Amino acid sequence: MKRILMLMSLGALLWHTSCTTQGEEKHEEEVEFLVTSPARMDTTITEEYVCQIHSINHIELRAQERGYLEKIFVDEGQYVRKGQLLFQIMPKLYEAELQKAKAEVSFAEIEYQNTKSLADRDVVAPNELAMAKAKLDKAKAEEALAEVHLQFTEIRAPFDGIIDRFHVRLGSLVEEGELLSNLSDNSKMWVYYNVPEAEYLDYKSNVQRDSLMKVGLLMANNKMFEFPGVVETIEADFNHETGNIPFRATFPNPKGLLRHGETGNIIMGVPLDNALIIPQKATFEVLDKKYVYVLGEDNIIRSKPITIAAELPHIYAVQEGIDVNDKILLEGLRLVRENEEIKSKFVEPAKALSELDLYAE
Template sequence: MTIWRLRPLALAAAFLLPFLAACSQEPTQAPALPEVSVAHPLAKSIQEWDEFSGRFEAINYVEVRSRVSGYLQSIHFTDGQIVRKGDLLFVIDPRPFQVELERARAELKDAEAQLRFASSNVERARKLLEKQTVSEQLYDQRVQDRDQARAAVDRAQAAVHEAQLNLSYTRITAPIGGRISARVVSIGNLVTGGSGDSTLLTSIASLDPIHFVFDGDEAAYLDYLRHARKGKGQAHQVELQLLGETGFPHKGEMDFVDNQIDPQTGTIRGRAVVPNPNNVFVPGMFAKMRLLRTDTHVALMIPDEALSTDQANRIVYVVDKDGKVAPRTVTLGPVIDGLRVIREGLTPADRVVIDGLMRVRPGASVKPKLATITPKPQPEATTLATASAPGAAQ
């Protein structure tokens, strides 16, 4: 009987033990605050640049054609070489033009002889007119003959000059300096000249200096215009980078902006002039260019990893003195030394979350860990233009 009386008590104790144990435990602790890295924006003296892509174009480009017709006698250049203004390129057989010059000179001598004879007749008629032995009409006729002879001399002199000019045109020289293309006509071929369909002989493209042409969007144009009106920035300075180079080692200056925006693309054509002493840049070559937007000024910079997106806005998260997180809309600038320029939205005293964005939400509390933002300088610029290009003028 005693055993059966104790069994209900044992069962009750077994059910009550877990509850008694739970009641004896301490209260559950609150979860630890998430730890994030925060830093003050880096204040750094910078210059802001905008990047564009474009191609080089020759400042001067000339198609070489003959001014006279004749048979090509000789060629005095190597295809693709650098030529200077005035260098002899082609010679057209000059003998027919030399003959024409001699004929013109002979006709000039004949016209001069006729003028001397007519002048003598005028002088004799004048003396006889004074003695009233000839009529005034005869005297006037002699004067007219002399004037016609003088005009004939002028025509003959012009013919001599024309023949001399045509003879000089048989020596075709470079009208500009630059790199010459391949010859189009071989020696012995008939060359036509002096007309709209004159024979193309070759072409020359100037190289030093050279133009760099690019297209900028309408927003960039208006931004530069505002800076110019405020007296800020030096938009005339440009730096260029070729394929395979690091940095922007080549320098130039803006010299032209077009007078209208292309309604099809919404862009406007710009142009810079770039020194090219080694003739490395050639027309048609692709390059990147950066254009100076502003003068040196102090800007606030943060790493791109600190940025988030809220619909159409870019935001960062800042932590106040109580550890509360709040979003802040910012206006972005370019990336310089690996950091993003913040034009608007932050102050130097703000503590920006730079690591641990996945653990923050607006209004929540965090455990901030102070860090430091350090720039990442770009590698030293390297250039492919340190040596003279093949055929460069020395």
């Protein structure tokens, strides 16, 4: 009796296992894999370049006369207005020279008037009057020169801007031409960055004549500067050692956040016309090479290597390896094997891309 019961139990177990296996095989056969095709579209790739930030005006403030620094009217980092007095070099010597020049002008004026009076009565020759007039003109010229030297003792701001640190202190003896400080006009900023030759050619091919490309600025704290800039200038020559050419973008700086000498990264969009686009998730990598699974007419998948032209968020622009008519496996790449026959469901390229977070147009 036990033997019969054991045989019945074994049979039931085998029947259950057989049913379960058949159910699993049937379930596997019913799995449909999503496939799609590459899409042809115009898009924009984002390139990033290390940049240097400069004030639109950044100059050195230097002494124009020799003397002791008598007064400093501003502080380091202070915002100043055009024409504002910044430094005063002791003016006593130049004031005395101006007074002397004024006295000489007065003397020459009296001498000229006396000579003119005599010349009017034909007492003296016309040449003597001409010499008196020349002497007066010379005295006036020396007076004007003395006034200029006196004005040079005052260093004023040539434009609105921010004063840099001082290189001299109150009471210092400064020489003619000695650096006192720097002045920066930060109302706008010039941002310089280098672009490789190939990307320069793409830029020039896609940007219309006389149009300005907008760019973004990623600051050192990894935050985007809130105001966009425009590429206004490209230098004339390439650097033969690096193969780069400098670009200059201009950024408004109404809040004064950017300062001269900062660094950051320029974010520039480069147009890609008629690019072949696929989702990144449809690719896999083997030994640093990118592959996709291509579905043949016999429903068998085969891997094909592809060359990536550009990388965007969640998508690749493909240079070669597949074309727009190929069907590529969209999902489940780890669940299939090479040369395996699968059941598939086609997803329109536009729908497949619309579910991704793209910056494509």
